[in-house]
Amino acid sequence: xxxxxxxxxxxxxxxxxxxxxxxxxxxxxxTRTAMTGWPAFSDRQTWELVAYIESLDHGA
Numbered sequence: 001x002x003x004x005x006x007x008x009x010x011x012x013x014x015x016x017x018x019x020x021x022x023x024x025x026x027x028x029x030x031t032r033t034a035m036t037g038w039p040a041f042s043d044r045q046t047w048e049l050v051a052y053i054e055s056l057d058h059g060a
Contacts, residue, residue, distance in 0.1 A: 001034035
């Protein structure tokens with residue numbers, strides 16, 4: 001995909017203070033990229049996905 005979608009596993013997206021930003025990106029996507037939003041998820045489902053992303057071992 002050009003440009004490639006954002007990598008939500010990099011530390012920029014995994015800091016706890018960025019949880020709200022990650023939520024918005026999941027729901028709305030990133031403009032002018034291949035990363036489309038996923039508004040079909042409920043708020044709860046989206047927050048669960050944010051929690052999963054934050055739980056990943058970013059040093060692996």
